Amino acid sequence: MPFRSGFSLISVAARAFGIAVVLGSAAASAQNASKPATVPDAAWQPTRVPDRVVLTWCDDPATTQSVTWRTATDITAAAAQITIADSGPDPEKTAQTVVAVSEPLTTNLGPAHYHSATFKGLK
Numbered sequence: 001m002p003f004r005s006g007f008s009l010i011s012v013a014a015r016a017f018g019i020a021v022v023l024g025s026a027a028a029s030a031q032n033a034s035k036p037a038t039v040p041d042a043a044w045q046p047t048r049v050p051d052r053v054v055l056t057w058c059d060d061p062a063t064t065q066s067v068t069w070r071t072a073t074d075i076t077a078a079a080a081q082i083t084i085a086d087s088g089p090d091p092e093k094t095a096q097t098v099v100a101v102s103e104p105l106t107t108n109l110g111p112a113h114y115h116s117a118t119f120k121g122l123k
Contacts, residue, residue: 046072046112058118066118073111078102080117 050069057064067080078100083091100115 063122068116078115082119
C-alpha cells in the first residue's frame with residue numbers, strides 16, 4: 001500500500017527503523033538455511049573460563065537458587081559454591097559446595113559443556 005509520497009510501507013519502515021529491517025532480514029534468511037550459520041569470531045566461542053552465567057531458582061525461591069554456565073568441552077567436572085557473606089577472611093570454611101550436572105551441546109559456535117547446580121536449604 002503506497003503512501004502519498006510514493007514510498008511503500010516497507011521503505012518508510014526501513015527509513016524509520018533501518019536496523020530492525022536489517023535484523024529482520026538476517027533472521028528470516030537464517031530460518032530458511034538448512035544449517036546454522038558459522039561464527040568465525042573466537043570471542044564468542046566457549047573457553048575454560050565460565051561464561052553465560054544465569055542465576056534463577058527452582059521450587060521455593062526463598063530457599064533455593066540455581067545457577068547455569070557454559071565452558072569449553074575440556075571442562076568435564078564442575079561444581080558451584082555459595083556462602084553467607086560475613087566479615088571473616090575465609091569464606092570457604094562456611095561455603096556449601098554442589099556438584100554440577102554437565103551436559104554437552106553443539107551449536108554454530110562449536111561444542112560446549114553447559115553446567116547446572118541448585119543450592120537448597122538457603123536462609
